[in-house]
Amino acid sequence: MIELDEIDRALLRALARDATQSASALGRRFGLSQPATWRRIRRLEEGGAISGRRLRLNAEALGFGVTVFLGIKLATRGRVSLEDFERAVSAIPEVQTVEHVLGLFDYRLRVVARDLPDFERVLRRRIMTLPGAGEVEANVLLSEERLPGPL
Template sequence: MMDLDQTDHAILRLLAADATLKASEVGRRVDLSQPAAWRRIKRLTEAGIIAGRRLDLDAAALGFGVTVFLGVKLATKSRVSLEDFERAISAIPEVQTVEHVLGLYDYRLRVVARDLADFERVLRRRIMTLPSVGNVEANVLLSEEQRPGPL
């Protein structure tokens, strides 16, 4: 594990809030030169601490007004059934995340849909027909607060 100092933590907080910041702006905000900031960002990336940068899209602005978290319990749990389920569920574009979890359910899915009728269509025609699907529990997202990471 790489030792991180206060400047590294400050850089990570800045980039977590806005991954588009240039090294010059990061350096200005943490009192480093652009080359020094760039070297630190490169070192954090090479160490795997910065795993990538991503674009967050606003699902509601794109016409997807409903987000549902599904708990899925598989009827059978062999290695093959898990792999078949993961492969099949990953092919459904409305499924944003697939998390294999320990607990009451085997998987937790984040599903977006245009409205509840659209979600019902995705659930009935796409998800419930997948291999090994047993019980499913749905929780509709009412609101979401973005919280800072562990830094």
């Protein structure tokens, strides 16, 4: 675990809100020079506190108006490897996240679709035909009140 001081924590909060901020702008904000800020950011990246910077797309604005969370229980444990299932499900473009979980289901997926008929097509033709796919439970997202933020 990397040791963090107050400036490191402030940098992480600022970058979590907007990862496009320059080291120069961040330095001015926190009373550091641009090189000192850049060194801190590099140390945070190398230490694993920052594992990348992502662009967050608005699925609805891009025509994907339905988000569904799927719980999937593998039908034939032992006959299909987890890696084979994960590789196959990850290749489906509508599947945004694949989480291997403990509980009633083996996997939890976040799937986007244009509308419910499009989701049904993705479910029937792509997800249910995956190696080992068994029982499925779908939960349609009605609203998202809290967006992911810093830890």
